[in-house]
Amino acid sequence: MRKYIFRAFLAILALAWASCQKDNQRFVYDKLNTVSIKTADSSFVITQLDTLSIQTQLTESIPSGDSYTYEWKAYMVGENAVILSDKKDLKVAVNLSPGSYDLIYTVTSVKTGISSFMLYPLTVNGAFYEGWLVAANQDGKARLSFIRANDSVFFSPAEDVNKTTYPGKALGVNAGITSSYANLALVMFYTDQGVYRFNADNFIQNGTTADIFPEPKQFSASCAYAMSKIPYDQYIVADGGLYAGIGPLFYPQDVLKPYSERLTGDYTLFPVVINSATAVTLFYDNKYRRFMSVPLGDRMLSPVSASPGAVFNMADVGKKMIGWDYGTQSVISSDEIYFVMQDDAGIRYLYSLKGATPELSQQIGNSPDIEKASAFAASGVVKHLYYAAGNKIYLYDILANSSKMVYTFPDGVKIKDLKMLSITSKRIVVATNTGTVGEVYYFDLDNLGDIINHTYVKKFTGFGEIINLSYRSAN
Amino acid sequence: MKYLLFLNILFLMAACKKENISTYKGPDGITFYVDEYEPDSLSYSFAYSPVPKNRDTVFLKMRVVGAAADYPRVISVTAGAGSTARQGKDYELPEITLPAGALTVLYPVVLLNSPEMTTTTFRLVAQVAPGKDFQVGATGRETGGTTSLEKIIIDVSNKIIKPSYWDEVESAFGAFSERKFRFMVQVTGLSDFSSDAIGVDGYYNLPVKLRNALAEYEAVNGPLIDESGNVVTF
Structure with a gap:
C-alpha cells in the first residue's frame, strides 16, 4: 500500500512542477484571408411569391483560391429562421409570410472556417399589400377587384383564391387595417345576400354573415366598417344599426368572433365610423340628427352631450348627413373629419370635428351642382374638398367657401365614387360607370389642388358596374 | 487484500437474491373520486335551468378499489349523516349495476324539485353503501392527483344564489x-x-x-x- 501512496505522491509532485512553469507568451500571428461582401442595395422590398435576386461581389483580403460555402437566411423576430438559398447569388421565389425580416448572408471559408456576414432589412409584402378595392356587379354576380399600388389589377382575387363566386348584387367594400398598437388587416365585402370577410393580405375568406353576426341578416345598403382609433373595438354600421366586435388590441385571438347584436337604442345611423378621437368612437344618427358615441371597450351607444358655445351642437345638429371624409389624420392626436350635411330645404353644409370637438360649420356657398353632389373626398393637407356631381368633379375651397370645376367626363359617364389617396393627398381616384361598364381613373393634384395637366394619369377598365372604392392601406 | 476481495464477492451474491412482490388481497371496494382540481362537493339549483324541470340527474364519478370482475356487480349509495334532503321528495339514489370488466362508472343521483326548495337548500350526503359486491374502498389522494372519497355533499335548491364568479x-x-x-x-x-x-x-x-x-x-x-x-x- 505504501508503495502505491508513494507513487501517487510522485505523480502529484510532477504535475505541480509542470503547472508552475513560466509561459514565454510567444505566439505567431498570421493574417488570414477574409471576405468582404458588396451588393447594389442595402435593403430589399419584395412582394410575396415574387423572385428576389441579389447579385453579390465578394472580395478576398488575401487572394488565396479558397472555396466557400454560402447561406441566405431570413429571420423574423419570434419566428424560426428560413434558409432561402446556399448559392453565392440569391435568386429565389420568396414564399415568406408578409412582414419585416432580417436577411442574413453568410460566406464561410471551407479552409479556415472563417465567416463573413451581411445583414439586410427585407420587407415581404403580401400580394395585395396596398391598393384600391373595387366593388362592382359584373355578369350577374357581385365582384370584388383590386388595383394594387404598383398598378397591377386583380379582377377577381377573392373568387380566385377561394374558388367560389359571390352571388347577388354588390353593395360595397371596405377595409380595416391597423398596425398601431396591434395588427389586423381585413376586407369586408357586402352583397344583398350577405357579407364576406377576407384576410386583406391574401384574400382568403375568413367569415361570412353567419360567422360575423349572431343572427341571420340581410343587407340592403352598403355598410361602414372600421376600428376604434385605439383598436380595442371593431364596428360595422349596417342598415342604420351598429354592431360591435372585439378589436385586436388586447384580444387578437378573438377578432374573428361574432359581433354583438345591434346595439340597443332608437336610431338610424349614417354609414360612417368616426374614429377621430381616442376615448370614444362617434356615429351620426340621421333619425334624430345628432352625434352618438360609444366609449372605448363599451357596448352602449348614447347620444353625445350638448356642446353649448361650440361651433355647433353635436347633440342637436338638426341636419341629415350625406357624406364624409377624413381631413388631417394622426396616429396619436385628434383627427379632423369633414361631414357634408343637408337641411330639410336641401341646402348643404360642411361640418367638421377635430377629435370629438366641433371645428367647422358653414353653409357651402358658391358651389355649382353641390345640391346634386353624391361623392366627396377631402385633402389631408389643405382645406380642400372635392365633390362629384353627374360627370363633373369640383374642387371646393373650404376657406374661400367657393368651388370650381376641375374635370368633366364625357356625357353619359356617371361618377359613382370619388376618393382621396390620403397618404399623400396628391391624388384623387374616381370610379365611373357608363351603363354597366365601370372604369377607375387616377388624377394627380398640384400644390393648389388642381388636376395636373387637367387630365387623368391612369385609367383602369374592365370592372363591370362599380358600386364603390375603398383604399386598402399598407399594414 | 485477497480476503477483502472475497468478502465483497460474498456480499454481492447475497444482495442479488430475488424477492417476491407483495400484492393486495381483500374484498373489493368502491369509492367516489374527483380529479386534482375538482371540488369534492357541489351545489345544484333548479333555478339555473333555462326551462322548468321537475327532476334532474347529477352524475358522480365512482371507481373500483380492486380488480375487475367477469360478472356484473351491484353498487349502492345511501344518504349519509348530515343529510337534510328527503328520500323520494328531494332525491332518489338508485341501485345500479357495474358492468363486467368495468372499473369506473358514473353514478346517477336523481334530484327532485320539491316545492320547499324555493326557500330551503337541502343537503344530500351521498355515501357509498357496503353491499354484497363492494365494501367502502380506501380513500385519499391517489397517484395521478385524483382523490378517492367515501362521500360527496350535494346542496340542492330551487334558489338563485349570487355566483362566486x-x-x-x-x-x-x-x-x-x-x-x-x-x-x-x-x-x-x-x-x-x-x-x-x-x-x-x-x-x-x-x-x-x-x-x-x-x-x-x-x-x-x-x-x-x-x-x-x-x-x-x-
Missing part, C-alpha cells in the same frame, strides 16, 4: 339580483356566466343581447323589478 363579470352585467339572473338564464339559455364559460366575446356581446331583450320586455310589461325593488338594467 359574479364580481369578475359585474362590469358587464351590473349588480347581481335573483330576478336579473333568472332573466339572463331565460334570454340566453345559459346558466354559467363566468368569464371562462362565456369567453371574451360573451363578456361584450351578452350584455347587448340582454339589453335588447330587456327593451322588448319593458315595451310590453314595463320595467323589470328585482326582489329588492330595483329596476333591472344591463
Whole structure:
C-alpha cells in the first residue's frame, strides 16, 4: 500500500512542477484571408411569391483560391429562421409570410472556417399589400377587384383564391387595417345576400354573415366598417344599426368572433365610423340628427352631450348627413373629419370635428351642382374638398367657401365614387360607370389642388358596374 | 487484500437474491373520486335551468378499489349523516349495476324539485353503501392527483344564489339580483356566466343581447323589478 501512496505522491509532485512553469507568451500571428461582401442595395422590398435576386461581389483580403460555402437566411423576430438559398447569388421565389425580416448572408471559408456576414432589412409584402378595392356587379354576380399600388389589377382575387363566386348584387367594400398598437388587416365585402370577410393580405375568406353576426341578416345598403382609433373595438354600421366586435388590441385571438347584436337604442345611423378621437368612437344618427358615441371597450351607444358655445351642437345638429371624409389624420392626436350635411330645404353644409370637438360649420356657398353632389373626398393637407356631381368633379375651397370645376367626363359617364389617396393627398381616384361598364381613373393634384395637366394619369377598365372604392392601406 | 476481495464477492451474491412482490388481497371496494382540481362537493339549483324541470340527474364519478370482475356487480349509495334532503321528495339514489370488466362508472343521483326548495337548500350526503359486491374502498389522494372519497355533499335548491364568479363579470352585467339572473338564464339559455364559460366575446356581446331583450320586455310589461325593488338594467 505504501508503495502505491508513494507513487501517487510522485505523480502529484510532477504535475505541480509542470503547472508552475513560466509561459514565454510567444505566439505567431498570421493574417488570414477574409471576405468582404458588396451588393447594389442595402435593403430589399419584395412582394410575396415574387423572385428576389441579389447579385453579390465578394472580395478576398488575401487572394488565396479558397472555396466557400454560402447561406441566405431570413429571420423574423419570434419566428424560426428560413434558409432561402446556399448559392453565392440569391435568386429565389420568396414564399415568406408578409412582414419585416432580417436577411442574413453568410460566406464561410471551407479552409479556415472563417465567416463573413451581411445583414439586410427585407420587407415581404403580401400580394395585395396596398391598393384600391373595387366593388362592382359584373355578369350577374357581385365582384370584388383590386388595383394594387404598383398598378397591377386583380379582377377577381377573392373568387380566385377561394374558388367560389359571390352571388347577388354588390353593395360595397371596405377595409380595416391597423398596425398601431396591434395588427389586423381585413376586407369586408357586402352583397344583398350577405357579407364576406377576407384576410386583406391574401384574400382568403375568413367569415361570412353567419360567422360575423349572431343572427341571420340581410343587407340592403352598403355598410361602414372600421376600428376604434385605439383598436380595442371593431364596428360595422349596417342598415342604420351598429354592431360591435372585439378589436385586436388586447384580444387578437378573438377578432374573428361574432359581433354583438345591434346595439340597443332608437336610431338610424349614417354609414360612417368616426374614429377621430381616442376615448370614444362617434356615429351620426340621421333619425334624430345628432352625434352618438360609444366609449372605448363599451357596448352602449348614447347620444353625445350638448356642446353649448361650440361651433355647433353635436347633440342637436338638426341636419341629415350625406357624406364624409377624413381631413388631417394622426396616429396619436385628434383627427379632423369633414361631414357634408343637408337641411330639410336641401341646402348643404360642411361640418367638421377635430377629435370629438366641433371645428367647422358653414353653409357651402358658391358651389355649382353641390345640391346634386353624391361623392366627396377631402385633402389631408389643405382645406380642400372635392365633390362629384353627374360627370363633373369640383374642387371646393373650404376657406374661400367657393368651388370650381376641375374635370368633366364625357356625357353619359356617371361618377359613382370619388376618393382621396390620403397618404399623400396628391391624388384623387374616381370610379365611373357608363351603363354597366365601370372604369377607375387616377388624377394627380398640384400644390393648389388642381388636376395636373387637367387630365387623368391612369385609367383602369374592365370592372363591370362599380358600386364603390375603398383604399386598402399598407399594414 | 485477497480476503477483502472475497468478502465483497460474498456480499454481492447475497444482495442479488430475488424477492417476491407483495400484492393486495381483500374484498373489493368502491369509492367516489374527483380529479386534482375538482371540488369534492357541489351545489345544484333548479333555478339555473333555462326551462322548468321537475327532476334532474347529477352524475358522480365512482371507481373500483380492486380488480375487475367477469360478472356484473351491484353498487349502492345511501344518504349519509348530515343529510337534510328527503328520500323520494328531494332525491332518489338508485341501485345500479357495474358492468363486467368495468372499473369506473358514473353514478346517477336523481334530484327532485320539491316545492320547499324555493326557500330551503337541502343537503344530500351521498355515501357509498357496503353491499354484497363492494365494501367502502380506501380513500385519499391517489397517484395521478385524483382523490378517492367515501362521500360527496350535494346542496340542492330551487334558489338563485349570487355566483362566486359574479364580481369578475359585474362590469358587464351590473349588480347581481335573483330576478336579473333568472332573466339572463331565460334570454340566453345559459346558466354559467363566468368569464371562462362565456369567453371574451360573451363578456361584450351578452350584455347587448340582454339589453335588447330587456327593451322588448319593458315595451310590453314595463320595467323589470328585482326582489329588492330595483329596476333591472344591463
